[in-house]
Amino acid sequence: MIRTTRRASTPVRLIVMILGLLTAITAWWWVASSQPAYVLPGPADTWSAVVSQAREGHLWGPLATTLLRTVIGMAIAIVVGLAWGAVCAVERWVDLFTKSWLSLLMAVPPIVIVVIGMLGFGPDAKVVVLVIVLVTIPLLTTTCRDAIAGVDLDLLEMAHVFGRSSMWRWCHVIVPSVAPPVLSAVTVAAGQSIRIAVMAELLVTSTGLGAQMQRARVNLDTADVxxxxxxxxxxxxxxxxxxxxxxRNRMARMGSNSSTTKGMQ
Structure with a gap:
């Protein structure tokens, strides 16, 4: 017997999410209560450290530096990755020629790229951007390639039969089909890029949130970490x-609302 479920209303979903967050914080407090603060600080100690660092100006500057490097790396990766994926979707030989490059980038651990970057650039912020670009490009490239290759050819043919222009086909068929998976990949890449930026800063630079964490670790300021x-x-x-x-939601609605019957009337 198949059980159907209805989508919960927004207030119910919000309450459930808050309960989940409170449960996680309670579990954190319970585990930390039996550990020294330098091993596992509790929520109260962590909040005090947040307030203290914010007042002393040791938080927002490094955070802004890390986010700036993340944005630069993501911007480069998006431009290169989407262009690369689009070309691979259109030209089969390019896809075959560069497939091993993507496999290599996906197989190499980020820490190896950090080491290679340090050998080439030294302890410089360029290494952080380089690692972000090289780690996120494969995901964006493969997602864009597969999304474009998966566009419904029948819809494109129907648009052609009805005399729709190339711009119309791009706006009403291709973009609504490609945008949702690409935006999902960008979301994953964005979260991944922030973590990679902090890791690279911890190992390479003396600025940014990663460097702040390294100094706090050396000083055993676990609450600051x-x-x-x-x-x-x-x-x-x-x-x-x-x-x-x-x-993402807007692009998903665009895709569902741009039906062929409605668009060609």
Missing amino acids: FAQAVVLALVALGIDAIVLTPL
Whole structure:
């Protein structure tokens, strides 16, 4: 027997999400209560560290530096990855020729790219951007390639029969089909890029949130490490909730609303 479920209303979903968050914080508090603060600080100690770093100006500057490097790396990866994926979808020989490149980039651990970047650029912020670009390009390229290759050819043929222009086909068939999976890949890549940026900064540079975490670790300021991690997670969640999720939903609605029958009337 197949059981059908209805989508929960927004207030119910919000309540469930809040309960899940409170459960996680309670579990964190319970585990931390039996550990020294330098091993596992609790929520109260972490919040105190967040407030202290914000007041002293040790939080927002490094966070802005990390986010700037992430944005630069993501911008380069999006431009290169989407262009690469589009060419691979249109030209089969390009896809075959560069397939091994993508496989190699996906197989190499980010830490290896950090080491190679340090050998080429030294302890420089360029290494952080380089790692972000090389790690996120394969995901964006393959997603764009597969999305374009998966566009319904019958819809394109029907649009051609009805005399629709190339611009119309792009706006009403190709973009609505390609945008949702590409935006989902961008969402995953954005969260991945922030984590990679912090890792690279921790190993390479003396600036940014990763470098701040390294100094806090050396000084055994575990609460500061947790505070920076919590702030970074909240920023990533905020970007996803405020920017990426509404954009994905809008593109999904565009895809569902641009039916062929309606568009060609």
